[in-house]
Amino acid sequence: MEHELIKTKKALQKAIDGNHITAALEVMTELARFKVTQDLLKKTDIGRVLGRLRSHQDVKVSQRAKGIVKKWKEDMTSHTKTPPSVSSSPSPSPNTPQTPLANNKPRTMKADDVVFATTGVTVRDKTVELMYNGLARDNFSDSDLLLRRAKEIEVVIYNTHGAVNDGYKGKVRSLSSNLRTNPGLRESAVSGELGIKKLCTMSVQDMASEESKARDRQLADEALFKARGAESAHAETDMFVCGKCKQRKCTYFQMQTRSADEPMTTFVTCVNCGNRWKFC
Known part of the structure; x- marks a missing residue:
């Protein structure tokens, strides 16, 4: 299983690096079928890869990654649950770092029974x-x-x-x-x-997830369409093809959004479905 998991991880990384979203989602569907253990996660490093994808700018990718991580947590939780035994085994020391996800509670320092030397403050x-x-x-x-x-x-x-x-x-x-x-x-x-x-040293903007940044960009674009579209002259054309409904009936307007020596930005709205996009 370790070899298969590593092979699948490489396929996922290749798909993500190439921005092949459909291929990445297919690979993630395969990943969801694996039943992992803590040892497998350490050896393959797949947990870190999926962890990063939970904040991917593509909503489908981030949601799929979150679902797989949740499933694996549940799998490991059920795996670590054992029926009560009459045999007496020494309980772990409270100072010993605990195995992650040994129960279904949110991980915190208190839940992990972690103790550390005080700073004095x-x-x-x-x-x-x-x-x-x-x-x-x-x-x-x-x-x-x-x-x-x-x-x-x-x-x-x-x-x-x-x-x-x-x-x-x-x-x-x-x-x-x-x-x-x-x-x-x-x-x-x-x-x-x-x-x-x-x-x-990162700013709040730098620390935002890709998903959050993409959402902010979308909101900014929509606000710009509404704010500028009302006061700018619209022209109807069939020069553009809507990427959503594939129709050509569109309206557009242009405005300078960057420095004066840069081309103007064209804002297009599909009359048929209302889809909006822009290009320079």
Whole structure:
């Protein structure tokens, strides 16, 4: 199974890199049929790949990735559930990092029974916990790795601001929020693909998921159509083919949206179905 999973992972990466969405969705359908274990996730690194795809700009890809991760979590949860036994076995030490997803509760520092050496400052200790909880959300990584990353983030934020001040607290709030809501961001931070120093200097816009960025761009385009379309002269033409309904009956207008030496942007609306698009 390990060989098949690695082969499927490579096929998925190839499809995503080539922006072949249909092929990627087909490969992800195959992935959903696998029953994975924690050991398989570590050996194949497929969890990190899917984790990043949960924030892909294509909604179908992100939703499919989220569904597979959820299914695998449920599979591993059911696999780890064993009937009560009369045999007495030593319970794990509370200081030992726990195996991820051993139960169906949201992963947090408390749920993972993670303990760490205090920084001596209550607010800084709370920051480590917040960063851990953000990184651990739907993550397959071991607790010791998550704790190491959380402590690295806190140290960088503290060293950047020099004290627990408003700048420190604002950065902590921003990072905590974005780590919770952006799967790709936290997967990259945990894996080391995104350096901790770079993570801590990213703006709110930089930390937004691809899905969120695509949604913002769409809303901005729609607002521009409405705001400028009402005051700009529209012309009807059959020069353009609607990508949605394939009809040619369209209206359009042009305006300068970039620098003066750049071409004008053409905004087109399909009269038949209302589809809108633009090009330069």
